[in-house]
Amino acid sequence: MAKVTLQDIAGVCDVDISTVSRALRNDSRVTTASRARIHAAAKRLGYRPNLLARNLAGGSTRTLWFILPSLDASVDYRLVRHASHHANIRNYTLFTAMHDCDTFTSPSSQSLDHYSELIERAGQGLADGAVILPRRFYSDLSLLKDLVLRGFPIVFIDNYVESLPVPFVTTDNQTAAHELARRCVQAGAREAILLFEEQNAVAKARLAGAQTALRELGVPFVEMHQVPADWTPEILGSSVAILGSAQHYLHQFAVRHAEHLTGKNLVFGVFDDWLGEPSPARTVIIAVQDCETMTHRAVNNLIAQIEKKTQEAPGMDLIPIREFKILSGSF
Amino acid sequence: MAKVTLQDIAGVCDVDISTVSRALRNDSRVTTASRARIHAAAKRLGYRPNLLARNLAGGSTRTLWFILPSLDASVDYRLVRHASHHANIRNYTLFTAMHDCDTFTSPSSQSLDHYSELIERAGQGLADGAVILPRRFYSDLSLLKDLVLRGFPIVFIDNYVESLPVPFVTTDNQTAAHELARRCVQAGAREAILLFEEQNAVAKARLAGAQTALRELGVPFVEMHQVPADWTPEILGSSVAILGSAQHYLHQFAVRHAEHLTGKNLVFGVFDDWLGEPSPARTVIIAVQDCETMTHRAVNNLIAQIEKKTQEAPGMDLIPIREFKILSGSF
């Protein structure tokens, strides 16, 4: 790895290092002749600018980080994809940093360490700002709080941490779940099972939306995080809707209670994605989040913070669902 | 974003900047007293070391890049996860860089630009080495070739580019597909449809393995990338195996030919993952790649190149399948 520097080129071309620097940046104040000569020499020697040095001198990296726990849900990947796209448009490079990557031997502690380390590094000059997707509540918010207080540009996406004055953009989950539940009933369901957990803001909003819709429609439902003691699957009627945040939860639940669900007329209501056949449901209704708009808003807000150096008014940016898809079996 | 530097701390504590540097790195040659004083001041002022400067001075970033087109297949995510884990163990930080993130308006050119940009940046001081997953054949290999020739440490994973002398690690796809086909026949299939494309090394190896197995067992098959002109789905018998690289391809094929497949006794053979019920198949046999071993080998090889500064003997490291899973329907 012989590293070629501006100095080396300067030596070969017999000019000063600063002339080389200007020539390679196509500064108009350099003779066309020597500019060509210098470019040729640079190419011949295999010169590559050192980004560390350039960023250190320039005071900016034009780099953003997208910090999130994992990429195992396809919606996460879609967010990263679109965020990267919008960052590129604004002439920034976006890097993905995941902090649940290291949860093999000792899940909780390792993961927390890795999370802290990322938050820590974000403010150490490697990035100009960060989009953060906080999937759960972190026990230790001090590092994040420090970062915010020091004025490091941050935008939350999808989920948020209530106690921090940071702008965030998320789906209007309550309205989305309301509509999703309504459509499930419209598709024939006469009772419903809600699989939304209560532990994060997103699921909480979805639970609230679905509850409201079902109450308005007079459709009875149970929530699986607080199953009534006397409830057994046997009391189910023949037309049931099951709503949850991801295929994973619905399928797991269906398999576990397969004996009671077989033969029923099932409608699944889910967010973002469904792979394969709807089975055992007759129909799957999918609420697809608008990842493109979400990331567009998030990245623009972040860059505004960076370039204007002024914190955007922190607040919630609620994005509507992009579309509702209906999936019916082919067999 | 008031940036606090060593200089600021030095001013407050009335010592030299180099003493501060040593104190904060817990160098034993600093008085316990002043070390405490300096640490306190650093904490009070909210000092964060600038990683750009540190890496520039130190000549190394202890950072690896995992460059890949996308993360839409779950196996990709698993590779990144494990690679990050192994990098952390060796005290490196691994970043994920995707180059198909930018394929919305003008797929081919944009994506190529982004790919080139990443390859270019990898060698510009931001990383010490890179694990590269080349999903397809890139039209322009010159940048990559340059990087290799300049001695930048690289390891290919999963797929590879034949003309480059770079070590790579991949699954023993031929043996895997051979076994997968054998198991499908064992599960009752009397003929087979192979959906492996011919365009990349991985699929080619899988195709070859499956072909060999089926010939050995005397089971007739068709390849869907070169369907015989006179072939129509109607000639299918009642027990058919369909083999492909991912759920996506199998399901798409099944839906397209639903009318001819309904009622048949189907066995699916697939790699890595299957979400939801096997429907329309009776059984899905899944060949799960050993991502942990693959990334372990790749990262270790990469770090060996970096630290010993000697190119490891380039060659193919073939990893066996981790396990074969069998998925049967619950309904």
Place this chain on the structure above:
DNA sequence: TTGTACGCGTTATCAA
């Protein structure tokens, strides 16, 4: 149009 000199923040090598 080109060269000089300094700054970016940190580490490391000398003296003292």
Place this chain on the structure above:
DNA sequence: TTGATAACGCGTACAA
């Protein structure tokens, strides 16, 4: 044990 000083590679006012 500490302080001065030189790298690290590049950008850029300022002077020539």
